[in-house]
Amino acid sequence: MTRPLQKPPKKNPQIRTTAPAPPPTPRSRRAHGFSAAAAEGRFVLQHCSACGAFIYPAREACPTCLSMEIVWREAPPGGQLIAETTIRASTNTYFRERLPWRVGSVRMDCGVTIQAHVHGDVAAQARVRLIARTDASGQGVVMALPEQDSEHMADDRHLRELTCDPKFRRVLITDGRTELGQGMAKAMVDAGASIVFVGIAENWLPFEGRAGLEALAPVQMVALDVTDTVSVTELAGEIGGKVDILINTAEHARPGANLDRTGIATSRDEMETNYFGLLRLVQAFAPAMKARGADGDNRASAWVNILSVYALSNGLAFGAANASHAAALSLAQCLRAELCGSGVKVVNALVGPKDEVWRQLTPPPKVTAGQIATSVTEALRQGIEDLVVGPVAEDVIKRWKQDPSALAREMMHSRDEG
Amino acid sequence: MKAPGRTAARLGYDGVAVAVPVTVPYERHSTESAHWWIARALGTLLREAGLRPVDVDGFCAASFSLFPDTAVGLTQHLGLSPRWLDHIPMGGASGVVALRRAARAVQSGDADIVACVAGDTNHVDSFRRLLSSFSRFAQDASYPYGAGGPNASFALLTDAYMRAYGATREDFGKICVAQRANALAFPHALMKKPLTLDAYMAARPVADPIALFDCVMPCAGAEAFLVTRTDIARDLGLAAVRVLSTIERHNAFPDDPIQLRGGWVLDRDEMWSMAGIAPDRADFLQTYDDYPVICMMQFEDLGFCAKGEAPDFVRANTLQTHGSFPHNTSGGQLSVGQAGAAGGFLGLVEALRQLTGQALGGQVDRAEIGVVSGFGMINYDRGLCSAAAVLAGGAP
Numbered sequence: 001m002t003r004p005l006q007k008p009p010k011k012n013p014q015i016r017t018t019a020p021a022p023p024p025t026p027r028s029r030r031a032h033g034f035s036a037a038a039a040e041g042r043f044v045l046q047h048c049s050a051c052g053a054f055i056y057p058a059r060e061a062c063p064t065c066l067s068m069e070i071v072w073r074e075a076p077p078g079g080q081l082i083a084e085t086t087i088r089a090s091t092n093t094y095f096r097e098r099l100p101w102r103v104g105s106v107r108m109d110c111g112v113t114i115q116a117h118v119h120g121d122v123a124a125q126a127r128v129r130l131i132a133r134t135d136a137s138g139q140g141v142v143m144a145l146p147e148q149d150s151e152h153m154a155d156d157r158h159l160r161e162l163t164c165d166p167k168f169r170r171v172l173i174t175d176g177r178t179e180l181g182q183g184m185a186k187a188m189v190d191a192g193a194s195i196v197f198v199g200i201a202e203n204w205l206p207f208e209g210r211a212g213l214e215a216l217a218p219v220q221m222v223a224l225d226v227t228d229t230v231s232v233t234e235l236a237g238e239i240g241g242k243v244d245i246l247i248n249t250a251e252h253a254r255p256g257a258n259l260d261r262t263g264i265a266t267s268r269d270e271m272e273t274n275y276f277g278l279l280r281l282v283q284a285f286a287p288a289m290k291a292r293g294a295d296g297d298n299r300a301s302a303w304v305n306i307l308s309v310y311a312l313s314n315g316l317a318f319g320a321a322n323a324s325h326a327a328a329l330s331l332a333q334c335l336r337a338e339l340c341g342s343g344v345k346v347v348n349a350l351v352g353p354k355d356e357v358w359r360q361l362t363p364p365p366k367v368t369a370g371q372i373a374t375s376v377t378e379a380l381r382q383g384i385e386d387l388v389v390g391p392v393a394e395d396v397i398k399r400w401k402q403d404p405s406a407l408a409r410e411m412m413h414s415r416d417e418g
Numbered sequence: 419m420k421a422p423g424r425t426a427a428r429l430g431y432d433g434v435a436v437a438v439p440v441t442v443p444y445e446r447h448s449t450e451s452a453h454w455w456i457a458r459a460l461g462t463l464l465r466e467a468g469l470r471p472v473d474v475d476g477f478c479a480a481s482f483s484l485f486p487d488t489a490v491g492l493t494q495h496l497g498l499s500p501r502w503l504d505h506i507p508m509g510g511a512s513g514v515v516a517l518r519r520a521a522r523a524v525q526s527g528d529a530d531i532v533a534c535v536a537g538d539t540n541h542v543d544s545f546r547r548l549l550s551s552f553s554r555f556a557q558d559a560s561y562p563y564g565a566g567g568p569n570a571s572f573a574l575l576t577d578a579y580m581r582a583y584g585a586t587r588e589d590f591g592k593i594c595v596a597q598r599a600n601a602l603a604f605p606h607a608l609m610k611k612p613l614t615l616d617a618y619m620a621a622r623p624v625a626d627p628i629a630l631f632d633c634v635m636p637c638a639g640a641e642a643f644l645v646t647r648t649d650i651a652r653d654l655g656l657a658a659v660r661v662l663s664t665i666e667r668h669n670a671f672p673d674d675p676i677q678l679r680g681g682w683v684l685d686r687d688e689m690w691s692m693a694g695i696a697p698d699r700a701d702f703l704q705t706y707d708d709y710p711v712i713c714m715m716q717f718e719d720l721g722f723c724a725k726g727e728a729p730d731f732v733r734a735n736t737l738q739t740h741g742s743f744p745h746n747t748s749g750g751q752l753s754v755g756q757a758g759a760a761g762g763f764l765g766l767v768e769a770l771r772q773l774t775g776q777a778l779g780g781q782v783d784r785a786e787i788g789v790v791s792g793f794g795m796i797n798y799d800r801g802l803c804s805a806a807a808v809l810a811g812g813a814p
Binding site for chain 2: 023024026027028030031056057058063082083084085086087088089090091092094095101103104105107113114115116117125135137139141
């Protein structure tokens, strides 16, 4: 049984920090379909539309009937561990640092054999369920878990390489003045974070919820204004080396499209926070996090962006602000590529319209701060990179995946969305 | 429904002579290229056969480390103008496959003299580079899981085999210890320290249940042989071997959840009937031995014992050159070293020496019939290529 994780000791600066190294990275073009689903926490396999066979590893044609009609599809995750080994020698520098490493062959109920990482609580020859997650190289991998949850199973050494569990980690929440920032701080405290740094801009101005934050023992309020380069840089100088998870809750969005505004002042404010704010945080905090992606039990593990789902396809109601979200999403994709191989995941939460004062005219359903905090916390625990929060966001994503161009056309005629 | 075809009996290998076993002594690491090793093997082959490059009208090459070249580039590199050319990318099966293709070329008159060469270099980082890009399925679905390479792949097969048939590490150890004893007499073997069962059992674990002495040592080296007509061999004064039968199969039993058997099972009856003998008539067996579990699989799947009985077969026999079941008489890859694709030629070249009375190490007494088996290419979770040949000594 997995031994519960102990609180990591204070870092000894005289001991070498394990340097991040990527696990094997090259994949075939076809296999990226698996990785894309794994980033969402979905276990998919290719499935032949002609003969119904599941297919693994990724192919260009069905090996049973040679049909080219093969599509990625949710697959039954059950199987049996039919062979296993504990690898004690490896040619890859990522695994060499982490040996011994347990892997096995799993015969799936759906008829394929899959080699997988194997959780420590799986008994020899046992029934297992497979999950798909991205590894430190950003590629989809399979892990076999015990069929039934075991106590402390999240603390398994192999599994923690794929997840970003806040337990015993130090978290920076970039804006604590909002309901979202405060909800996120509480969720991180509840999830066992050892320190929750909460950024407060213009500290002399009172804000609602201050007392609630002060009442949470692991919370440390810090001066942070993401629109101010000096402020961001100074904070990074103070705590940058001990931020294991960064959650960017800062957002500035006002209603309206281009023709609702005169001049660019409001749009510039949105860009200052939503795009340049992110860029400032990236430049100040990401280098240290990237260097600490393999730094023991509380290694740096996640960079969380909370973005409007309308970053994918512009919605008119907040049409101007959505442009800054689209810019931020593109920047996040760039950051994901830059952090690839370090062990730090870029987690993008695409959320539907938030239930907040500036959204007074947006019709329900809207997403509460609590819902976002809960979803992000669960994604961190599970090691999921791409998550969608709220029914509206789920609806938009579904349509976007079906046909992004058709969605863009439809969006032109929907004045409520955005 | 009966599969189309396969009604006519296969043509025998009458008139085919296999001769001139060549081994370029192996080195653990080499700064030379694969081309260098292949050139040296080909040069030795022609010198020993009394031939000039212009006499060779058929050429067959096997190598992992030739990139970006293939057999085509080698013709210009080595100054050959063959009218028949083949490149065999089948790893451990490449020796037997090269033999059977060259034999058909010679029989049909597409070529008269075919030089078959396998060689690989081993730079200090060759092995790591080869593993990380071995196949698309390996890249997608096995290498990212611990990057254990073939050690991990065969560890899984060994684990499954032990559970299914009750083989023990001592059984595998007996195979390895016997091969080391054979290697002590073989001048080209890289492993020259005697191996005891105790040392085998106590060795450093590599990928459970596989430990150090279950693994081959990657090295540089080359092997070669000549395939021609019997009359040409006679004119050249070459001691030649006859081909009684051969088989080849790829991706057999794709529905088996894990590999407990190889493609030999599908073809061995035909192999023995074509050869006109039963397994017990063989005087020795050269298996492909990248790991001892595969030797056991070949004992079973070639028909030397029933499925699942190889552990008992190993316990009941002695496997040294002068034992009750002479096996891998040069020491095999486990003790000679694995020179890439040349490992797929090692057993065949050794069989040619044994059957022509030219053994460099221990000589099997009255060796008349020899069996050579090949196995190769863990594309994802199993070896895809299997092949075997029954050879006979004595002038045709």
